[in-house]
Amino acid sequence: MANHHNVATQLTHYKTHSFAIQNQARHGNVTNYGGTVSPGDPLGVPGVLTVSSNYTQTPSATLEVQIGGGDPGQVSVLNVLGSANLNGSLDPELVNGFVPSVGQSFTILGYASVTGSFSHIQNQVFDSGRKRWVLVYQPTGAALVVVNNGRNDSH
Amino acid sequence: MVSIHEYQVRPRRDRLGVDLISDALPFRCALLSGKNAQADAIDYANLFSGSHAVIRVYNAAGKLIETHEAFSRARDDKTASCNQ
Numbered sequence: 001m002a003n004h005h006n007v008a009t010q011l012t013h014y015k016t017h018s019f020a021i022q023n024q025a026r027h028g029n030v031t032n033y034g035g036t037v038s039p040g041d042p043l044g045v046p047g048v049l050t051v052s053s054n055y056t057q058t059p060s061a062t063l064e065v066q067i068g069g070g071d072p073g074q075v076s077v078l079n080v081l082g083s084a085n086l087n088g089s090l091d092p093e094l095v096n097g098f099v100p101s102v103g104q105s106f107t108i109l110g111y112a113s114v115t116g117s118f119s120h121i122q123n124q125v126f127d128s129g130r131k132r133w134v135l136v137y138q139p140t141g142a143a144l145v146v147v148n149n150g151r152n153d154s155h
Numbered sequence: 156m157v158s159i160h161e162y163q164v165r166p167r168r169d170r171l172g173v174d175l176i177s178d179a180l181p182f183r184c185a186l187l188s189g190k191n192a193q194a195d196a197i198d199y200a201n202l203f204s205g206s207h208a209v210i211r212v213y214n215a216a217g218k219l220i221e222t223h224e225a226f227s228r229a230r231d232d233k234t235a236s237c238n239q
Binding site: 116117121136138 | 182187188189198
């Protein structure tokens, strides 16, 4: 529990700033009360943040993920070994000039279980309005998938 | 031989969004949330299906309200891929 309080306090202090830890692990529960958690670094380099227990995100908080290519090392991932309790925003950030193609999928979140969901995806439409992100939650993780924006595929 | 994938889009009881259900999906079921969850689920099923897909949309009472039929087409410029 001590770890929980330490990390939670730290995140509270980052209410208007990014909380970026690249390629590191956090022990215990992590609660994002209203700040921005970014597994990558603030300059836009993708990274992996592993939470050893549960991750909770409140309605005013944001998870920011960097996507700079199709390879695993080019995508930020929040890896939650316990339960991901989701709310608030997801902010996918395209970096290094990368523009994904329709059909590409990027796993940005791993978890043992999940409750809730992000209520908002920031910058959901991109590439001059041609594409948009769809977030698909599966039993062990969530992936951002690129679909055409505004095209009616149905007959 | 053309395979036909069948998808079901059903609203969740917890109102988080919709479940997309199909044997064609890796875990058979996926959750899509947000105000456009139903449209997102249809777009995703269209994208994910390899050739020919039938997408049935149900309301909260379990009644079939829409059926979409989609055929494969060139997917923009690349086929679907995953980073995992």
